[in-house]
Amino acid sequence: MTDSTQAARDVLLLANLGTPSAPTASAVSRYLAEFLSDPRVVQLPRLFWLPLLRLVVLPLRSRKVSHNYAAVWMDGGSPLEVHTRRLAAAVQEQMPGVHVEHVMRYGEPALTRRLRELRGQGARVLVLPLYPQYSTTTTASVGDVVARELPDARMVDDYHVDPAWVQAVAGSIRTHWERHGRGDRLLFSFHGIPQRLVDQGDPYERQCLAGARAIATALELPDDAWQATFQSRFGGGKWLSPATDATVRALPAEGVKRIDVACPGFAADCLETLEEIAMQNAGFFREAGGDELSYIPCLNDDPAHARAIAGIATREFDAWR
CATH class of the missing domain: 3.40.50.1400 (Rossmann fold)
Incomplete structure (x- = not known):
């Protein structure tokens, strides 16, 4: 755990969906395998879906999807990774007494691993999925991980009319x-x-x-x-x-x-x-x-977006007291 995390009593994890690590067929295949294996995302019988995923879907989709990623890839990585990282930095400026970082439900930096690292550290951990609208296909999957890895953490369900x-x-x-x-x-x-x-x-x-x-x-x-x-x-x-x-x-x-x-x-x-x-x-x-x-364009790291997210998180931490 970083020094800034150790010094912080409160930790805010901004959780986004995830992204391949590179615009290549192999990286896209690894990412899609994790994403599409989640029963919250594809609600089909596992015995039917997982072989179909490995043998048909991933070989057919990975190369095509990698070309799509290459068309929008940025110098610092995928747009989702770059903009989410920048948003976390902007929210950190709004919340100097809280340690703010970004995580991904699928891919890196992994939500699962970060929650495990935070076990026993004594920090109050708030997970804010960057999904304004709640869905069982997205928000609930984040909730599954939180409940499994760090049950004492809290989570924001939605902010669709904040x-x-x-x-x-x-x-x-x-x-x-x-x-x-x-x-x-x-x-x-x-x-x-x-x-x-x-x-x-x-x-x-x-x-x-x-x-x-x-x-x-x-x-x-x-x-x-x-x-x-x-x-x-x-x-x-x-x-x-x-x-x-x-x-x-x-x-x-x-x-x-x-x-x-x-x-x-x-x-x-x-x-x-x-x-x-x-x-x-x-x-x-x-x-x-x-x-x-x-x-x-999406709000990304726009200052008004950072203030809105910081406001939501601050209210959650205040209600925790």
Whole structure:
């Protein structure tokens, strides 16, 4: 444990999803093997899914996905790693009495290992998953690790309508409009999950829509100026709709020639925002007759984002006393 951790009574772990260590097929395969082996992520019988994953999915997907990562890779690593690390540093500046660091649910730096290291150290540990909306596919998986490795730790379940976070997202959109102009429609694109999980009680869809409406209200947008969509479908079955890719393909026929897309379900830019939205879906929109899809970056290490996260964590630590 570092000296700064030893000196801190409180520890804040900002947990994001994870990322390959390099934009190579082998690194992507290792990452996807861990990610897609989590029964919270793929809820199929293990005896069926794990052989299929190893023998079919990983060989077929790893090389293709590695090319996608290479298209957005940064000098300091993957965008998710770089921006999450920078966010942790920005939150640390807001919370000098707390030791702040970032961890990943899958890949490195590993949440599991960090919690094990913190056992018996006497620190109060707060885990804040960087998922504004709760889902059994993401937040609950972090909770599984916390409950197993450090039961005395506490965890933030969601912050989908936290006022400071809502204002931070709205402010980033205003800034984007000031710099690049405003499109005919604003899309809020969230990561999708299977519809059956929502039918079983997962609050994710409800929280996405509530957060989108809160941001739209902060922007004083009428209902016909924005809409929420869902991206990144994986596998079969019905997923949340409307789908982002289908929506961007349909909008030009409605006379919408320029759209802005924000992704408030992602705390930091990553493959799903930079490659899937800003590149793939921008291409879909142009192919369908649209003029421009303007992607609005995630909050990343924006000062307003750091203040919002620090505020949420501070309230949690204060309630712990």
